Structures are given as structure tokens and as C-alpha cells.
Amino acid sequence: MDIVIYEKRSPEFWSLMGPFFASRKVRRDISSMYDDERYVWILAVEDGKVLGFVAVRPSRSSALLSSLYVREDSRGKGIARALVSAHLAYCREHKLWKVCVTAAPSSRAIMEKHGFRETGVRGNSTTMEVHLDVYGR
Numbered sequence: 745m746d747i748v749i750y751e752k753r754s755p756e757f758w759s760l761m762g763p764f765f766a767s768r769k770v771r772r773d774i775s776s777m778y779d780d781e782r783y784v785w786i787l788a789v790e791d792g793k794v795l796g797f798v799a800v801r802p803s804r805s806s807a808l809l810s811s812l813y814v815r816e817d818s819r820g821k822g823i824a825r826a827l828v829s830a831h832l833a834y835c836r837e838h839k840l841w842k843v844c845v846t847a848a849p850s851s852r853a854i855m856e857k858h859g860f861r862e863t864g865v866r867g868n869s870t871t872m873e874v875h876l877d878v879y880g881r
Contacts, residue, residue, distance in 0.1 A: 798827040806842040
């Protein structure tokens with residue numbers, strides 16, 4: 745499995761992600777999934793097939809972790825953990841010291857394993873954040 749980062753929307757990106765954006769099932773699973781040029785997409789790809797993805801929306805010094813998704817036939821294989829790890833590595837590399845997420849019940853444990861802590865509740869989801877050491881202190 746390869747982790748691929750797309751900061752710009754290339755034809756390759758659209759050929760991989762287009763079916764997910766068009767899928768009603770995926771859009772139901774991730775009701776907040778949308779894209780604009782501010783998002784950076786991190787994909788887990790194997791043999792030309794997307795196994796899962798997560799989006800990063802950076803701002804000045806923080807980032808939003810958005811749209812974490814793993815295909816049903818690829819779940820339980822550590823792909824979500826790998827995507828969150830890649831997301832946090834991207835944030836550290838770009839000096840984004842705070843990362844926020846609204847975690848669904850199914851992803852809360854993964855976020856906690858990566859150091860995220862609850863900051864509130866939104867419906868049946870949990871708002872969480874983690875502070876990263878981006879300056880090596």
C-alpha cells in the first residue's frame with residue numbers, strides 16, 4: 745500500500761477520487777465530504793485502487809482532519825491508522841501545531857490512539873483536537 749498526497753487536483757487525482765465523490769453511499773457515510781482548493785487529500789492506494797482517504801484543510805497554524813474513509817472491503821487492516829498518521833506527519837511538516845476533528849463514534853478510538861482529546865460533543869459525534877510538537881522542543 746502506498747500513501748499518496750495530492751495538494752493539487754491532477755487528472756490522476758480525479759480518476760482515483762471521482763468515483764468516491766460521485767458515490768451516494770460514500771456521501772451518506774461522510775455527510776460533510778466536499779472539496780475545494782484548500783483541501784489536501786491523502787490517499788491509501790494499492791494496485792491503482794483507492795483503499796481509503798482523508799482530507800486536510802490547513803489554515804495559518806492549525807488544520808482540520810476531514811472525510812476519513814476506508815472502503816468496506818479494506819477495513820480492519822490498519823488503513824485508517826496509516827491515513828491519520830500520514831495526516832499528522834503532513835501537519836508537522838507544514839508547522840500546523842493544532843489539528844481538530846469531529847469524530848464519528850466509529851473513529852473516536854483511532855483518534856484517541858493518535859493523541860486526540862475530546863473538546864466537546866456535536867450530535868452523536870465528538871469534537872477532538874491534538875497539539876503537535878512542530879518545532880522539536
